[in-house]
Amino acid sequence: MALDVTEILARLVAIPSVNPMGREVSGPPFFEGRLTDHLEALLGEMGLTVERQPVHPGRENLIARLDGTLSPEDGGELLLLDSHQDTVPVDGMTIEPFAPEIRDGRLYGRGSCDTKGGMAAALAAVSRLAEQRPRGMPTVLIVFSVNEEYGFTGALAAAELCLGAAPGRIVPRRPDAAVVVEPTGLEVVVAHKGMVRWRCSTRGRAAHSSQPEAGENAIYRMAPVLSAIEGYARDVVGSLATHPICGPATLSVGTIRGGVSVNTVPDRCTIEFDRRVPPGEDPDEAWQQLIDHLAEAGGPDLPVEHEPPYLVGPPLSDEHNAAAAERLGKAVREVTGECRQVGVPYGTDAPHFAAVGIPTVVFGPGRLAQAHTEDEWIELGEVEQAAEIFYRFCAGGGS
Numbered sequence: 001m002a003l004d005v006t007e008i009l010a011r012l013v014a015i016p017s018v019n020p021m022g023r024e025v026s027g028p029p030f031f032e033g034r035l036t037d038h039l040e041a042l043l044g045e046m047g048l049t050v051e052r053q054p055v056h057p058g059r060e061n062l063i064a065r066l067d068g069t070l071s072p073e074d075g076g077e078l079l080l081l082d083s084h085q086d087t088v089p090v091d092g093m094t095i096e097p098f099a100p101e102i103r104d105g106r107l108y109g110r111g112s113c114d115t116k117g118g119m120a121a122a123l124a125a126v127s128r129l130a131e132q133r134p135r136g137m138p139t140v141l142i143v144f145s146v147n148e149e150y151g152f153t154g155a156l157a158a159a160e161l162c163l164g165a166a167p168g169r170i171v172p173r174r175p176d177a178a179v180v181v182e183p184t185g186l187e188v189v190v191a192h193k194g195m196v197r198w199r200c201s202t203r204g205r206a207a208h209s210s211q212p213e214a215g216e217n218a219i220y221r222m223a224p225v226l227s228a229i230e231g232y233a234r235d236v237v238g239s240l241a242t243h244p245i246c247g248p249a250t251l252s253v254g255t256i257r258g259g260v261s262v263n264t265v266p267d268r269c270t271i272e273f274d275r276r277v278p279p280g281e282d283p284d285e286a287w288q289q290l291i292d293h294l295a296e297a298g299g300p301d302l303p304v305e306h307e308p309p310y311l312v313g314p315p316l317s318d319e320h321n322a323a324a325a326e327r328l329g330k331a332v333r334e335v336t337g338e339c340r341q342v343g344v345p346y347g348t349d350a351p352h353f354a355a356v357g358i359p360t361v362v363f364g365p366g367r368l369a370q371a372h373t374e375d376e377w378i379e380l381g382e383v384e385q386a387a388e389i390f391y392r393f394c395a396g397g398g399s
Helices: 005-013 033-046 112-132 153-163 218-235 283-301 322-336 350-354 380-398
Strands: 049-056 059-066 078-084 101-103 106-108 139-145 177-181 188-192 194-203 250-258 268-277 311-313 341-344 360-363 377-379
Touching: 005 033, 005 106, 005 112, 005 380, 033 049, 033 059, 033 112, 033 139, 049 153, 059 112, 059 153, 078 112, 078 153, 078 350, 078 380, 106 112, 106 380, 112 139, 112 177, 112 377, 112 380, 139 153, 153 350, 177 322, 177 350, 188 322, 194 218, 194 283, 218 250, 218 268, 218 283, 268 283, 283 311, 322 360, 322 380, 350 360, 377 380
Parallel strands: 078 139, 078 177, 177 360, 188 341
Antiparallel strands: 049 059, 059 139, 101 106, 106 377, 188 360, 194 268, 194 311, 250 268
């Protein structure tokens, strides 16, 4: 019997899979292990072949395979669905994050929108495919990747598995198309921006705050650096690169940290950048451009130390995914009556699959405005529609 999508979603939300986002924490709410175990058992009950792929200690991608009418080794089609297991932290939430509650047609809880709603829809579709085995069905790979929210390393590992595919393995060859599950409002995302994130610091000399003249205040030294960055973000960055449907490059300073106590002159101040790069722009070049600009703008008067980027996410281009987008769009139109192909400013796992030659698009129920929020929720009707769309997309000649 095919799985009920609402029941699946409630079970997924009830299993914490919080990404600590670089914080030194541990305990039951954190990391994906409990969810991985649950998914493995669920997929085993469906009769799928399942394999774990280690990515970090205790954090594993889960890859499952549902064989189609004609095996991919013999020329049959091979499709891939990817959904990340991790969620953002729960700090500041106004609802119980792991006690899923249904009100007014919505299911509330951490991860309900990003992206366990889409995961539930994909699981429901695959369970129905496994039960019905429609004639002409392609072979379907479903990947549950780790660490999307803080580094995309799960997708990188899964993409490498696709690149090294070989007959007799769970990934026998490179898939013909991939859908990365994210909350897109049931629109087909064909392009999105990438990102590069890093930190830079100013140095000072510590002293007692009763004698500030004996020290050098690193926070004061950061002030002209911030002013130069603000002007660069306002006047320069947007002209460096743009894309017809994703828009221009952007730059934001998101954090600032300095000092150890109010009665100590701070000897270090650190800020953190988020630079968004549209398709066609290189994240490493974007990082270097700001470093060069500050060096030219201030020279020795702006003495900053830049760390190497700690996160680089490439953009997704719409150059090679038109056929995949149209195939998915056809299924969307059959279910909802309309479909838009769009570009978005945020990043996903998708570019890593595209980088190994898999035409890749992004799609799922829910919207970005509902994700990562204090009362995260998703419309259950949209999750049900997504399940039907995934089924039709994957059913092939039997749809």
